Amino acid sequence: MRPRTIRGQLMGGLILFEILVLVILSVLIFQEQRQELQSRTDQRLEYQASTIALQSGTALEDKQLSSIEHIVNAMRAAPGIRSVQITDMRGRTLVSNGPEAKGGMSLSPYERTFLHELSKPAIFWSAPHAREAVAPIRIHGELQALVWIYPDDSRDRKQLQSLMRITLFSAVLAIAACTLFASFMAGAIARPLGVLMQATRKLVHDPEDTSSFPIPVSSANEAADLTLAFNLMVASMAEQRAGLNDTLALLDSMLANAPIGFAFFDHRLRMVRVNQFLARMNDLPVSRHLGKAIEDVFAPAAASRLSAGIKQVFHEGYAVRDLELLNEEPGQLPAAGVSDARSWLANIYPVRTDTQTVRWVGVILVETTERRRAEEVLRKSEKLAATGRLAASIAHEINNPLEAVTNLLYLIRHGELDRNSMQYVELAQDEIVRMSEITQQMLRFYRQSTKPVLSNVCALLDSVMALHQRRAAALQIEIVRSYKSDVELFCFSGEMRQLLNNLIANAIDAMTPGGGRLSMRVQQVRRHPLSGSAGVRVTVADTGSGMSREVRRHIFEPFFTTKEDTGTGLGLWVSAEIIQKHKGSVSIRSLARNENGRGGWTVFSLFFPSDLEQMLQSEAVELQPSDAV
Template sequence: MTLSVNALPDDQSSIRRMMSQFFDATSDAVLFLNRDFIITFLNRRAEEILAPRGYILGISLWEAFPAAAVPDSPYWINYHRTMNEGISTRFEAYYGDPLNLWFDVHALPSDDGIILFFRDATRGRANREALVEKTREVEQQLAEIESLYRTAPIGLALFDLDDYHYVRLNNRQAAFFGLKPEEIVGRTLTEMAPIEGLRELFDQVAHGGPPVVNFPLEGALVTDPDDYRYWTVSYFPVTGPDGVIQGITAASLEITQQKKAEQALMESEKLAAVGRLAASIAHEINNPLESVTNLLYLARHSNCIEDAQQFILQAETELQRVAHITSQTLRFHKQASSPQEVSGKALMESVRSVFHGKLVNTAAVVEERHRDAPPVRCFEGEIRQVISNLMGNALDAMPHGGGRLLLRSRKAFDPHTGAPMLVLTVADNGSGIPKQILEKIFRPFYTTKGIVGTGLGLWISQEIVDRHHGRMRVRSREGKGTVFTIALPYDAVSR
């Protein structure tokens, strides 16, 4: 196809005018060159781009734009090819000073020369380059995210809502099962982890309920049903643009080794508590046994049957005391397999009886007050361990020559939920705890007793109370004393 405007007769000026108006109305710049590369026509857009400061009509293209006249420039090569060979060419090229623009040029042959259609491609080119750079950045970010996802130290997985199939999962999640991710994709949640209550957690999230955050999960997996394990899990909904839930994402951190270490520490602390109480218990048993020995000696050598009977009755009383101490000691360290109902008074008195010898030696005055309160359902051996730890700390903090130990139990109500609770209080008028230390007392291995303390007592006590869904609070003033309060819900135990 060839085009020629100059071929129009001079008397057809109206047609020339119409065509000029047509070219001026186009968004592209239009330029006509005769066979000597003289500019014979340019539309308004071409004037705006190429001649903002001068008149170039009737001037050689190479004179008007000398940078294009370089033999190896794309302008020189393509314009000559179109002019000499009659071939349409299209190219994109940069023109420097004074234009400093990128052009998208389309050169068409005509009877009298060539017609150039071109547009300013600078912004478009910059946009494309920016898009390419943005795409590269996004791809790099996606690669980094994918790398983090695959190598994250916690298990990550995505589930659909159709029976909760694995859609994708990372290496750590697959490692829980000892498999590769591709061996798990497509299998269902309960197929891989038949843990009681797990599906109900997913149903909660899938039906628009609150997300599950840092939930303690325990059980066995299908690939190793004999290995009981522990996790902290979080489940969140995945929504589409319309806000409709389309899936569930899961994050799982296995804490089995941490749990086993905690359990070992607790057992270690329990054994340490037994050792600390052994001397007190031995003293408590030794005193009545010495009395029994003396009373039996007196009864055997007495010539009066009434006196002998009286001695024997006294010996029987002392033996009952020994039996009571033994019973309380065994009960104190009994690990119940199921929770028991026990009153606050019984918990306090059983621990106090074990500390009877230490109370006498320190000349401590014990003040007890137990208001009417129903028994609480708990693992009583564990709660006795907590009370024992608090009572032992209180006696250690008391001044020489005696002090006051206050033991209280009462019924109260949770200020947030209104649920009934049993409140136990152990208070003393000892040395108190400095403010800077008070913030650290529940940390594991933190102790102010030097080599005598393990630093585990209060930490484990806090763990026990937390497992009973209770709360432990402490108030203390240096030089005035300390008050520990334990609040236990009546229906808190679930294990």
């Protein structure tokens, strides 16, 4: 199995290389020593064979076989000789110190080939691993016999084995020494790499943790260069990450605090990121948006159009601009009294990871609910203004024939009439006077003053009440007035009359059809408990149906109304603007009727400061109606 570490690979490679070199070196040394030993053996055998042949030739010429036997036996004691024999040219043994029988035929077929002709000593292999030496014995130049020497190679084998043992021992020592050296070298190389690897793994585990860097460098080799390069790379990455984090922090801050909604969708039309403003738009936390489909967050009508726009951007790759979304069916406007009717303007754009692929789709949402409501308020206000102008024109036109009718009735009254006719004329005169007062009140509503003037609050209240007198009487509503006639206030009289008319009309509507009591009070206030200034307090109270806490929270919103058939939802909204314009304040206390239809009441308490001219130069006080039981 291949080592996985540089240290193991280096040590394993060095050991294998050493073993291979030592094996080759040992084989070469063994071959060289064996050849050298064989060469020495051959030289020795040749010398010994020549010596015996020379000595034996002299003894054989003198017919002294005993001398030859003595020579042969003496050679047996020589090192490296197993046996010696002398044969004649027919192969019969003449003298031998081995097991060969004297006079016998002991030569092998191959050995007998040397009987025919041999001019000098010869060394040959008679059998595998069996060498022999043969030398001719000549007498007077004629070949008379042959000397055969059979060497003993056990000594040579022992020398070779000893050489092998020395070689193996030297190889083991060399491998051990090289292993120690390789281990030291591998440790010196792998140690800085190990430190680098440990620091790298720590950085991979936590990319923000660079406490292990820079790694100390204690050498001047390639590993040190690699460590220095890695230190520079980590420092550069940390600097880039810091810049990227700063950029992301700026982008996150922009997304979180932008006054518009941001959302990003994947191919499954699920939200992958939204900002806090969009979450507040939907009254849901950011976590409730992530991974959700569009239908889980938006109303069906708005979700349908938004989904179609996102799919179009994914398919075509182009932005969709100014897509209007409504949480109602398209074409419907926020209805009166419906406070949750909302609208948005969406801009949808592609987010690409390269020049071709659309990875996400971004949506910028701007809520236009208030703008649409303001536009609707403006339209209705224009209608009301046009209606007011028309009513004023009609009142003005009615005044002319009323004046003529009044003159005619005056002439009739001074003529000769019976008693009954005179009563009818007086009744007609009274109705004409009442009609004239109504037309005058209508003209006063339309003729708005451009500057605040000193007005009698009680007279304004009476003039408004005169318009509702007949209706209140028909509903059996008891009118209770608690004020004097000398309370004056510096105000815009036309707008103040409109404000009082809205409160009285709402009070009468609340007591329809069961009747009740309408109480009106006007009083001077020397010191208001909150502002500390002097002024006038106007209180309008009724015993009608009352209001719940939820209704009280929305009564000053445009288009909010509890009178679905007849209400516009603009009366109290306009009234709040008038109160704020006069730097006033309002306190509302109300109790809704119980299940049995009893116990309901409402009290509007208005306060207006006396020094309006001075306060017009200061900041307007925010209108905050109090919740009361």
